[in-house]
Amino acid sequence: MLTLTNACIIDPEAGTETLGAVRIEDGLISEILPASTEGIDCKGKYIAPGIIDIGVKIGEPGERHKESFRTAGLAAAAGGVTTMVTRPDTTPAIDTPEILDFFRRRAADASPVNVLPMAALTKGREGTEMAEIGFLQDAGAVAFTDADRPVTNPKILQRILTYASASNALVIAHVQEPVLSNGACVTSGPFATKQGLPAVSPIAERIQLERDMALVEMTGAKYHADQITCAAALPVLERAKAIGLNVTAGVSIHHLTLNEFDVEDYRTFFKVKPPLRSEDDRLAVVQAVADGLIDIISSMHTPQDEESKRLPYEEAASGAVGLQTMLPALMQLVHGGHMDLPTLFRAISLNPAKLLGLKNGRMSAGAPADLILFDPDAPFVMDRFKLLSKSKNTPFDGRRMQGKVLKTFVAGNQVF
């Protein structure tokens, strides 16, 4: 039994921040008390449900030089992420129960935090043949996605959604129209024009979301859009929710805290997928999270080694690490007055848990004791070489940030 007392407890379900104590027994939260005379004194710092990060890329199998379960797990623990929901865009792709089984065993051996794997939606993520959704579900896949590759052919996607809806499988899609997005590495506009980089209009996101919403309406599938990053897509999402489709949406920490101008002189650490948007889009998306229209925030943790980033902007790999930078980056939104802490944890803990049917993400008796203790105000300067990920590709290097994780518990055990 463990008690954490004198803490400010964030309850995303109730939307409250209250001073009290949390009692942990057998890996579960057993009781929330107004105060306790025994246990660890948290000195008024904040306790919240651990982050559930949907869309973490781990380099295993295939790219272990970029990230392993061990390094990702350590970074997650240090970043307050207690559950990594992993992407199947590995080499080879996680598209059979056999590979999934290997993946789960490696995860259990090496990671100090929970790992829930997603599996590929189509074989080899090629968008042509459906993966074995049933077998993969039995083997423990919590969702199905081709990661950053949309299924181009609507006939194939329609069949997959129909099949998936019958087994109540969650489909996660990347909503960027692939023909328009092909080759683009920035968002079109004055910045792209000045830098002479191939660009895509945010309309590519709206078009793809519109198409997918029509297919979801037709098939009744359970659907999550991985990243909604622009104002143009928001009315589509709003309408889909209003007519009762089983639809949720996410956004990455980078699209909430950075804009296209951060790329400056071809800084490849800022190259992400979809590309960073205008400031107007960023603010619209922040507001959508605060309003609950966008349900989930992810780090979209994508480790890339120096070699794949030290290239001309067009040739450089996309993606940024985020497990450890997620909380401080998001604190910027809290300190900036865009949302309060319970709203933030609704988007990074409670909603992901609900989407995946987990009991986590809640601050009530009976919920798993996956908890973080953190100081939302502690200032520091981000040094990328201090990150625990094997790859250090963060766009926040050198940035003044606030928010430090002090302790992380997974099932009541301290892992950081």
Place this chain on the structure above:
Amino acid sequence: MFTQRHLLGIESLSPQDITEILDLADHYAKHNLKQNKHLDVLSGLTQINMFFENSTRTQASFEIAGKRLGADVMNMSMQASSIKKGETLIDTALTLNAMHPDLLVVRHPHSGAVKLLAEKVNCAVLNAGDGRHEHPTQALLDALTIRRSKGRLHRLTIAICGDIAHSRVARSNIFLLGKMENRIRLIGPKTLMPSGVDKLGVEVTDNMAEGLKDVDVVMMLRLQRERMDGGFIPSEREYYHRWGLDPTKLANAKPDAIVMHPGPMNRGVEIDGTLADDINRSVIQEQVEMGVAVRMAVMELLARNLRKSKEEATTC
């Protein structure tokens, strides 16, 4: 005074820098008419021309400029070499750096690649065109041509016509002519107008007759068919009909307006062949001539800054 170590683009230059370069280039333009053109300004220095993209005229121009100033010039055609073997740009840069060149002239198909390379070498780097980003010496030679023809480089109305979207020449010219306080009009089909370009301090129109009204300078751009990955225009004949420069459309400009083209030209696509050859209107040949002079000037200034920084490094 021009103090930069590299010439990567026009965007970072001040109007004073531009004037200094053009004044020196003017001097070299006169010098280039002499029988004996050889000078020792760059004597003992090594210049490497590294072209990752095909070029005849720009490469020749840089080579002649370097040789006239006494540099040892070497040409490397990168398309045929180690890039094919999988070497990265940075490794190529480091390999070259170890050979101690003083001036590196680089053209690359990707925007920003020349800057990336400049970060890794000790010598002065000259951008000879990077992707759709910048082509600074082209803008400088255009400016010199205009200044010599019009007697000034400010308060002129200048039309830049055609394929703006794929053109690094257009971007460099927009920066340069804007800095010198000229009125710039971009004319071309909307499909070839990059998004948000109107926020760069220019007027935009898709009507040639309207756009050319009372302009002092008409800059035509090459239709970059090799960079197009889809239908931007229905056909070359329709393009020529609406946006190709012919005497009728040119009649809207001022009677003494000059016609420019960075070359190579697609005759009968963006410009009427006879008009291009009309010595009363076209300054296309003079542009090529000024190209050598401008490149001599830029290389001299960069070599001066390079020497200065080396002296400073040895004294302290």
